[in-house]
Amino acid sequence: MSGSPSRASRLTLRAIALGYLAALLAIPVAMVFYRTFEGGIGPALDAVTTPAAQHAFWLTCLMVAIAVPLNTIFGVGLALGLVRGRWRGKTLVSALVDLPFAVSPVVVGLALILVYGNSGWIGTWFAENGVRVIFSTPGMVLATIFVSLPFVVREVVPVLREIGVDQEEAASTLGASPAQTFWRVTLPAIRWGVAYGVILTTARALGEFGAVAVVSGKIEGQTETMTLFVEQRFQAFDLTGAYAASVVLALLALAVIGTMTLLDRRKEM
Amino acid sequence: MSAPAETIALAHRAGRGRRRLATPAVGGALATAYLSLIVLVPLAAVVAESTTGGPSAFWRAVTGDQAFAAMRFTVIVSVVVVVVNIVTGTLIAWVLVRDEFPGKRLVNALIDLPFALPTIVAGLVLLALYGPKGPAPFDIGFTRIAVALALLFVTLPFVVRSVQPVLMELDREMEEAATSLGARPRTVFARIVLPNLVPAIAAGAGLAFARALGEFGSVVLISGNIPFKTEVASVFLFGQIESDNTAGAAAVSVVLLVLSFVLLLFVSWVSTRGLRRER
Numbered sequence: 001m002s003g004s005p006s007r008a009s010r011l012t013l014r015a016i017a018l019g020y021l022a023a024l025l026a027i028p029v030a031m032v033f034y035r036t037f038e039g040g041i042g043p044a045l046d047a048v049t050t051p052a053a054q055h056a057f058w059l060t061c062l063m064v065a066i067a068v069p070l071n072t073i074f075g076v077g078l079a080l081g082l083v084r085g086r087w088r089g090k091t092l093v094s095a096l097v098d099l100p101f102a103v104s105p106v107v108v109g110l111a112l113i114l115v116y117g118n119s120g121w122i123g124t125w126f127a128e129n130g131v132r133v134i135f136s137t138p139g140m141v142l143a144t145i146f147v148s149l150p151f152v153v154r155e156v157v158p159v160l161r162e163i164g165v166d167q168e169e170a171a172s173t174l175g176a177s178p179a180q181t182f183w184r185v186t187l188p189a190i191r192w193g194v195a196y197g198v199i200l201t202t203a204r205a206l207g208e209f210g211a212v213a214v215v216s217g218k219i220e221g222q223t224e225t226m227t228l229f230v231e232q233r234f235q236a237f238d239l240t241g242a243y244a245a246s247v248v249l250a251l252l253a254l255a256v257i258g259t260m261t262l263l264d265r266r267k268e269m
Numbered sequence: 270m271s272a273p274a275e276t277i278a279l280a281h282r283a284g285r286g287r288r289r290l291a292t293p294a295v296g297g298a299l300a301t302a303y304l305s306l307i308v309l310v311p312l313a314a315v316v317a318e319s320t321t322g323g324p325s326a327f328w329r330a331v332t333g334d335q336a337f338a339a340m341r342f343t344v345i346v347s348v349v350v351v352v353v354n355i356v357t358g359t360l361i362a363w364v365l366v367r368d369e370f371p372g373k374r375l376v377n378a379l380i381d382l383p384f385a386l387p388t389i390v391a392g393l394v395l396l397a398l399y400g401p402k403g404p405a406p407f408d409i410g411f412t413r414i415a416v417a418l419a420l421l422f423v424t425l426p427f428v429v430r431s432v433q434p435v436l437m438e439l440d441r442e443m444e445e446a447a448t449s450l451g452a453r454p455r456t457v458f459a460r461i462v463l464p465n466l467v468p469a470i471a472a473g474a475g476l477a478f479a480r481a482l483g484e485f486g487s488v489v490l491i492s493g494n495i496p497f498k499t500e501v502a503s504v505f506l507f508g509q510i511e512s513d514n515t516a517g518a519a520a521v522s523v524v525l526l527v528l529s530f531v532l533l534l535f536v537s538w539v540s541t542r543g544l545r546r547e548r
Binding site for chain 2: 014018021024025028029074077085087090093097116120122146149200213231242258260261
């Protein structure tokens with residue numbers, strides 16, 4: 001084509017881009033897969049089926065099972081409020097909702113300790129009632145919710161703007177209740193946006209390390225998620241364990257990317 | 270104001286659909302309460318904690334030798350990483366949009382890997398290849414280069430994903446006109462393509478910068494966390510929290526919070542400007 005660079009420079013640019021991606025992403029990730037299965041599948045399987053590894057896996061699943069539904073309900077609710085509602089403080093809330101993306105995970109952990117720790121603002125009340133939040137599962141759930149909170153809002157807001165209110169108004173003019181309008185008209189129209197948000201929330205919830213590390217106290221077999229397990233195995237010089245658990249997490253990440261690609265195609269249609 | 274918002278305003282003024290609009294307002298209130306309980310109140314607690322010892326204690330915490338060294342290194346390495354991202358991110362976006370080659374879809378999907386892969390795994394993965402026991406001809410484990418590499422890994426998608434859609438939408442007629450008037454490809458890129466990409470590049474760069482400033486998981490294994498050398502701000506904070514110096518940690522956190530908040534404001538300013546220009 002006339003407006004494009006010559007074939008030679010096109011090939012050079014392609015080589016640089018792909019070389020950079022290979023050196024930074026593809027080869028290092030492949031390396032961990034190779035290292036994991038270098039001694040056969042047996043040792044790798046043993047490493048991820050120890051009681052500590054299994055506990056870590058299920059704890060991570062628990063984090064996802066609590067954080068993702070809560071953030072989805074919150075996200076769809078807030079997106080509706082931001083796009084369709086008129087209330088005081090809307091602009092401010094819309095700016096503040098992205099805050100978790102800008103905060104270091106370690107700061108998230110510190111913030112939660114200051115409020116929910118034993119001598120924290122609300123934590124003292126919990127402590128008096130015998131509920132342990134920090135260095136226990138509830139604190140880790142809070143940290144996971146915090147870091148994965150904005151994804152659904154972010155994905156749903158532009159979709160809601162795009163679909164407009166015509167169909168919703170038609171439905172309510174025809175006598176549909178707000179609940180009927182939401183379930184029959186709004187939700188089907190935003191479903192791919194919600195799905196994309198849910199996938200991103202899940203990925204972040206599965207993979208959070210810093211914030212959970214600060215509030216977990218890292219008690220092996222008790223407050224250790226998959227990511228914390230990876231670090232703990234590495235620090236204990238058990239590279240097989242660290243690599244094998246990493247491979248499990250990497251496979252989950254690849255599944256996330258696969259789903260995102262499928263959803264992209266759906267959205268285009 | 271966007272068209273749907275105007276429609277809502279009109280509908281509201283006309284008194285129609287008021288019942289329907291009450292629901293979003295209640296949703297908004299509940300969502301605000303949720304956001305406050307989990308995000309806003311805890312962040313306010315960090316700000317409050319940082320002031321417990323008065324301004325002088327805050328100043329001492331922030332300018333302490335180790336704290337200052339960690340923050341300075343974090344800012345410098347983040348700037349380097351963002352500059353590299355601006356070049357490589359734009360290049361990768363260009364190749365993904367304008368070039369055709371087998372496996373392009375796969376490469377495009379792989380760009381999101383750093384977002385999906387847990388950060389601790391990202392660090393481990395780089396260490397496995399470029400670390401002391403890795404097969405690479407050099408060992409960068411526990412050096413400043415290692416920190417930069419980890420940050421490059423986790424921030425890779427920002428500029429690419431910000432530039433890519435703009436490049437796709439770009440009208441090619443201007444480029445073709447310039448070429449037919451005798452402009453060379455390099456001139457066409459510098460004078461026509463690049464100016465159109467600047468807002469998107471700036472937005473992606475701002476997000477990458479904010480991410481790099483606060484990054485923890487990918488850096489913690491590969492950097493070795495050597496104070497005054499490879500220790501970044503978030504790793505320093507982690508140590509302070511573990512040794513119960515919450516006031517000092519809170520002070521450094523406030524500096525990080527302000528920096529990343531300014532960056533977010535910059536990004537939203539750049540993107541609204543970009544939108545306005547489109548119209």
